[in-house]
Amino acid sequence: xxxxxxxxxxxxxxxxxxxxxxxxxxxxxxxxxxxxxxxxxxxxxxxxxxxxxxxxxxxxxxxxxxxxxxxxxxxxxxxxxxxxxxxxxxxxxxxxxxxxxxxxxxxxxxxxxxxxxxxxxxxxxxxxxxxxxxxxxxxxxxxxxxxxxxxxxxxxxxxxxxxxxxxxxxxxxxxxxxxxxxxxxxxxxxxxxxxxxxxxxxxxxxxxxxxxxxxxxxxxxxxxxxxxxxxxxxxxxxxxxxxxxxxxxxxxxxxxxxxxxxxxxxxxxxxxxxxxxxxxxxxxxxxxxxxxxxxxxxxxxxxxxxxxxxxxxxxxxxxxxxxxxxxxxxxxxxxxxxxxxxxxxxxxxxxxxxxxxxxxxxxxxxxxxxxxxxxxxxxxxxxxxxxxxxxxxxxxxxxxxxxxxxxxx
Amino acid sequence: xxxxxxxxxxxxxxxxxxxxxxxxxxxxxxxxxxxxxxxxxxxxxxxxxxxxxxxxxxxxxxxxxxxxxxxxxxxxxxxxxxxxxxxxxxxxxxxxxxxxxxxxxxxxxxxxxxxxxxxxxxxxxxxxxxxxxxxxxxxxxxxxxxxxxxxxxxxxxxxxxxxxxxxxxxxxxxxxxxxxxxxxxxxxxxxxxxxxxxxxxxxxxxxxxxxxxxxxxxxxxxxxxxxxxxxxxxxxxxxxxxxxxxxxxxxxxxxxxxxxxxxxxxxxxxxxxxxxxxxxxxxxxxxxxxxxxxxxxxxxxxxxxxxxxxxxxxxxxxxxxxxxxxxxxxxxxxxxxxxxxxxxxxxxxxxxxxxxxxxxxxxxxxxxxxxxxxxxxxxxxxxxxxxxxxxxxxxxxxxxxxxxxxxxx
Numbered sequence: 150x151x152x153x154x155x156x157x158x159x160x161x162x163x164x165x166x167x168x169x170x171x172x173x174x175x176x177x178x179x180x181x182x183x184x185x186x187x188x189x190x191x192x193x194x195x196x197x198x199x200x201x202x203x204x205x206x207x208x209x210x211x212x213x214x215x216x217x218x219x220x221x222x223x224x225x226x227x228x229x230x231x232x233x234x235x236x237x238x239x240x241x242x243x244x245x246x247x248x249x250x251x252x253x254x255x256x257x258x259x260x261x262x263x264x265x266x267x268x269x270x271x272x273x274x275x276x277x278x279x280x281x282x283x284x285x286x287x288x289x290x291x292x293x294x295x296x297x298x299x300x301x302x303x304x305x306x307x308x309x310x311x312x313x314x315x316x317x318x319x320x321x322x323x324x325x326x327x328x329x330x331x332x333x334x335x336x337x338x339x340x341x342x343x344x345x346x347x348x349x350x351x352x353x354x355x356x357x358x359x360x361x362x363x364x365x366x367x368x369x370x371x372x373x374x375x376x377x378x379x380x381x382x383x384x385x386x387x388x389x390x391x392x393x394x395x396x397x398x399x400x401x402x403x404x405x406x407x408x409x410x411x412x413x414x415x416x417x418x419x420x421x422x423x424x425x426x427x428x429x430x431x432x433x434x435x436x437x438x439x440x441x442x443x444x445x446x447x448x449x450x451x452x453x454x455x456x457x458x459x460x461x462x463x464x465x466x467x468x469x470x471x472x473x474x475x476x477x478x479x480x481x482x483x484x485x486x487x488x489x490x491x492x493x494x495x496x497x498x499x500x501x502x503x504x505x506x507x508x509x510x511x512x513x514x515x516x517x518x519x520x521x522x523x524x525x526x527x528x529x530x531x532x533x534x535x536x537x538x539x540x541x542x543x544x545x546x547x548x549x550x551x552x553x554x555x556x557x558x
Numbered sequence: 559x560x561x562x563x564x565x566x567x568x569x570x571x572x573x574x575x576x577x578x579x580x581x582x583x584x585x586x587x588x589x590x591x592x593x594x595x596x597x598x599x600x601x602x603x604x605x606x607x608x609x610x611x612x613x614x615x616x617x618x619x620x621x622x623x624x625x626x627x628x629x630x631x632x633x634x635x636x637x638x639x640x641x642x643x644x645x646x647x648x649x650x651x652x653x654x655x656x657x658x659x660x661x662x663x664x665x666x667x668x669x670x671x672x673x674x675x676x677x678x679x680x681x682x683x684x685x686x687x688x689x690x691x692x693x694x695x696x697x698x699x700x701x702x703x704x705x706x707x708x709x710x711x712x713x714x715x716x717x718x719x720x721x722x723x724x725x726x727x728x729x730x731x732x733x734x735x736x737x738x739x740x741x742x743x744x745x746x747x748x749x750x751x752x753x754x755x756x757x758x759x760x761x762x763x764x765x766x767x768x769x770x771x772x773x774x775x776x777x778x779x780x781x782x783x784x785x786x787x788x789x790x791x792x793x794x795x796x797x798x799x800x801x802x803x804x805x806x807x808x809x810x811x812x813x814x815x816x817x818x819x820x821x822x823x824x825x826x827x828x829x830x831x832x833x834x835x836x837x838x839x840x841x842x843x844x845x846x847x848x849x850x851x852x853x854x855x856x857x858x859x860x861x862x863x864x865x866x867x868x869x870x871x872x873x874x875x876x877x878x879x880x881x882x883x884x885x886x887x888x889x890x891x892x893x894x895x896x897x898x899x900x901x902x903x904x905x906x907x908x909x910x911x912x913x914x915x916x917x918x919x920x921x922x923x924x925x926x927x928x929x930x931x932x933x934x935x936x937x938x939x940x941x942x943x944x945x946x947x948x949x950x951x952x953x954x955x956x957x958x959x960x961x962x963x964x965x966x967x
Contacts, residue, residue, distance in 0.1 A: 181755070185774050199936055202761055237751055237762025257761050296936050303940040313914075313966045315774035316866055317939035319767040324756040342646055346590070347733040352611055352666050353646025358728040365594050365724035457725055482943070484965075486895045487924065505722075513960075515896065527608055527705050530726035531712040534891070551922075556893075557722045 155431035157541075158501055161442060161467060164428060165449070169475050172447045174329045174399065181318045184310045186371045187328035188479040193304035195321055198294035202239075203258040207289045210249045210271055210278055211262035217283045225272070225279035234259060249278050258290060265289035297321065307480040329477045334367045335376035335394035336360050338404045339387060339415070340455065343379060358457040358526075359404040366464055369558040370473060372400075387418045395422060395448045399476060400468075403441075405455045415452040419443045433541060435500040437463035449476075458529050462503045465536065465555070484535075484556040491516040495545040502541075505533035506554060517554055533557065564840035566950075567910055570851060570876060573837060574858070578884045581856045583738045583808065590727045593719045595780045596737035597888040602713035604730055607703035611648075612667040616698045619658045619680055619687055620671035626692045634681070634688035643668060658687050667699060674698035706730065716889040738886045743776045744785035744803035745769050747813045748796060748824070749864065752788060767866040767935075768813040775873055778967040779882060781809075796827045804831060804857045808885060809877075812850075814864045824861040828852045842950060844909040846872035858885075867938050871912045874945065874964070893944075893965040900925040904954040911950075914942035915963060926963055942966065 156164075176190040205211070212228060220226035228249035234240045234256045242250050244261035252258060252265060263286050270282040297303065303317055304310075310318075310328070318326055343357040344350050357379055364374050375397055378390055387403075394401045403415050420426035423445035432440045436459035441452030451468055453460045473479045488508060496502045506517040517537060520529045535556040539546060546552070565573075585599040614620070621637060629635035637658035643649045643665045651659050653670035661667060661674060672695050679691040706712065712726055713719075719727075719737070727735055752766040753759050766788055773783050784806055787799055796812075803810045812824050829835035832854035841849045845868035850861030860877055862869045882888045897917060905911045915926040926946060929938045944965040948955060955961070 181770060182773055185777055193940075195936075197758065239761040303936065311966050312771065312774040312778050313870070313939045313942050316767050316771040316870065317936050319755045319770040320765055320866065320936040320939065322755060322758065322765060324754070345733070346728045346731060349606065349731065352648040356729055356731060358725050361590060361728040362721065362725035364591055365721040368594055369721050457729060461722070461725065484893070527604075527712060527726050527729040530722045530729065531602075533722050557720050 155433050155438065155500075156429050157433050158466060161429050161432055162470065165442060165471050166475055168425075168428060168444050169447075169449065169471075172476065173478050174332060174476050176327045177330045178325050178327050181315055181324060181326055184315060184318070184326050184328060185312065187310050187331075188371070188473075188477045189304060189306050189308045189310060190327040190329050190478075192302050192306050193318065193321060193323060193326070195297045195299050195301045195303055197322070198299045199297040199320070200291055200295070201293060203262075203293060204291045205252045205254060205256050205258060205265045205289060206291060207265050207267045208253050209251075209265050209267040209269075209289070210280070211244065211252045211258050212249050212264055212266055212280065212284050213244060213246065213261060214264045214284045214286045214288070216247050217266065217280050220280045220283050222281045225281050226283075227274075228278050228280060230273075230276045230278050232259070249280075263287060263290075305480075307478050309479055309481055329479075331371055331373040332367075332399045332472055332476050333375045333397065334372045334400050334402070335398040336363050336374065336378075336402045336404065337387070337390055337394060338379050339382060340405055341382050345379070359453065359455070359460045362457060362461055363402055363404060363453075363464065366461070366469070366558075367400075367472075370469060372472065382414060384414060384418060387414065388421050391418055391422050391450070395445050395450065398448055400472060401448060401450045403450065403452045404460060405452060416441055419445070419450055419452070432463070432467060433500040434462065434466050435498050435502045437466060437503070438500065440467060442467070457526050458505065461530075462536065466501070466503065466538075484558065485553050486515065486535075486556060488515040488517045488552055488554045490537075490546050490548060490550045490552050491518045493546060493548050494519075494539075496539055497544055498541070500541055502539040503536050504539070505529050505536045507532045508534040508554065517552060564842050564847065564909075565838050566842050567875060570838050570841055571879060574851060574880050575884055577834075577837060577853050578856075578858065578880075581885065582887050583741060583885050585736045586739045587734050587736050590724055590733060590735055593724060593727070593735050593737060594721065596719050596740075597780070597882075597886045598713060598715050598717045598719060598735065599738050599887075600736040601711050601715050602727065602730060602732060602735070604706045604708055604710045604712055606731070607708045608706040608729070609700055609704070610702060612671075612702060613700045614661045614663060614665050614667060614674045614698060615700060616674050616676045617662050618660075618674050618676040618678075618698065619689070620653065620661045620667050621658050621673055621675055621689065621693050622653060622655065622670060623673045623693045623695045623697070625656050626675065626689050629689045629692050631690045634690050635692075636683075637687050637689060639682075639685045639687050641668070658689075672696060672699075714889075716887050718888055718890055738888075740780055740782040741776075741808045741881055741885050742784045742806065743781045743809050743811070744787075744807040745772050745783065745811045745813065746787050746789055746796070746799055746803060748789045748791060749814055750791050754788070764864075768862065768864070768869045771866060771870055772811055772813060772862075772873065775870070775878070775967075776809075776881075779878060781881065791823060793823060793827060796823065797830050800827055800831050800859070804854050804859065807857055809881060810857060810859045812859065812861045813869060814861060825850055828854070828859055828861070841872070841876060842909040843871065843875050844907050844911045846875060846912070847909065849876060851876070866935050867914065870939075871945065875910070875912065875947075893967065894962050895924065895944075895965060897924040897926045897961055897963045899946075899955050899957060899959045899961050900927045902955060902957050903928075903948075905948055906953055907950070909950055911948040912945050913948070914938050914945045916941045917943040917963065926961060
């Protein structure tokens, strides 16, 4: 393996941001019922006031509040009943001085009225209504635009659309919405030692776990897998496969086996297919150091480590933020929770260190424990709820220390 | 509206559990690449040891540890080099007393060897290797089954499959997996006052927000929407639509408008279609009280309140747990986070009270604020990150109090 300069993660992220600054994915207009998880490509502006008429929040009488000043049980204000508003109907009524009308909850206030008196504070004397309590201006009503004022930006461009936002879009009258198109992904797994999942690996062989992990992780963030190929370590085959993948995809993964020499070849193949080629060869993260990042034309290419846990961490630490922030222009509230470390650990690797953890919710306290297992590959995957990160400046972790856990999806 | 007995949420959940105890959804066998988010219908048992041979974790020399006792720089143990193991190859070598063989990282240990000495602690003298440090039994090796022992239950039935579990399944050699089939959902929205989302509502009309909210929420938990219909408040139309929906669905939603009388009709229509019919009419939650729960044959039918925020809360508090726990037999780690209340509130409604909140992450502290807005429908949906729950026994919430927020998906 040739020597390469290991870059800090922040520098990699900055470099990728710069290289792909003109490569934001196109917008497409889709029905809101298909928009779950997608990234908004427009600000959602309220096009109307909600409600667009003054509405009562109680059953009672609509009044001009100035006609009720000083009213009380002993000395009520007497108002003339001039009508009744029906629920769900537009009213033509217009209150003059000392006039009132009955309005049910949700009903529209007549013109001239500015507040509602609850029926409990009134007495009926034929066509005269005794008001036993003064009403303040706008009391017991929802004003025009109280929920949403026309022109208000309800949802921001870059938002990832969740269930509650679909409700907001519907209420605002948006049946369609502009989102970024799904990133197209190709996964090329390379290595003579890889066997299909349903085969039993012989000595020196391993199952092709990474193809499945990567497929699941990109699917979970809304990407579309357009191609999957398992390839032998042959330069020409790899080159042809990468060329085709690069032409059809926004992101291509070259997921290496663990064999020595694999990484050299990955980087040579990338540079043989196009320019500018390899940008980063080695990132200061642990695990995941031998990660490659490259660009060919508008396509991002990532060479990921062969060890399944390293592959997952490299993806989460470097690739996922790139796809979400750079390609999709998304502002993601990542799934992070506060927990307390249930273990002690000393690290001093000069790299950002990632640990998969399992969460334990006892005594009203979420505690993170490292996932067990010596080599820890499968056991890691089956019991991990997420991972924690120890930045390179930090020397370790104490028991009881407050930590942030990023949850797997 | 006829009077009905309001039931506590726990009692509703118990009653539904009992009514549907024989209605668990069937299993189906699917490829693991399509299994994200699905519910495991089988325990995943390791069918082999991983690794299934003893493997070195270092570059160095395989030894019988008892041949290295007391070895040091001054007085090394000298062993005869009898061979070299190649990476990824099965070896026939068998070490006798005082014999050694070179083994690279990841390579298979020869028979007779029980540990590895790192190359740094050795010197080569032709066919003799000087071992400068004693090796402990099993030092620098991964034993058979160290990651996974045959027979170990890696993933439990009822688990919701996440990205990391796909990796575990692949590593364990499962290319297919048994999951519960997706619940089939029909959404019937009823109410003369409902208009389509792309229409501007007149006074007394509202947009059909709930159909979209419900569709998004059921999709987010892995259900399949098989039918959507918007119906006028006509008994016979409703009855026909419900009958068809009931025959084709596991769960049917009757999402009412806000008009008076709607709930009466919903419950009459349900009882007219089949038995046992309405089980619950009124749940002690706020909002969401007028929720109806019913069973006709194997189908669950829920009559949900018309107000969009109430509809969401009734779904999250009652329907989602029912679908996940009863129909799918799932053990869900819900998306809950710890936060601190940024507001004070007094409640004493005799119901479990739900509040949508927005989260604010400042000063290393996640603070929950109630979503603003007087009627709060759209503004609620656009700014809510999740909701909190105040059980009926509790009288309120203080500023700074520790609370649990359930995140929207």
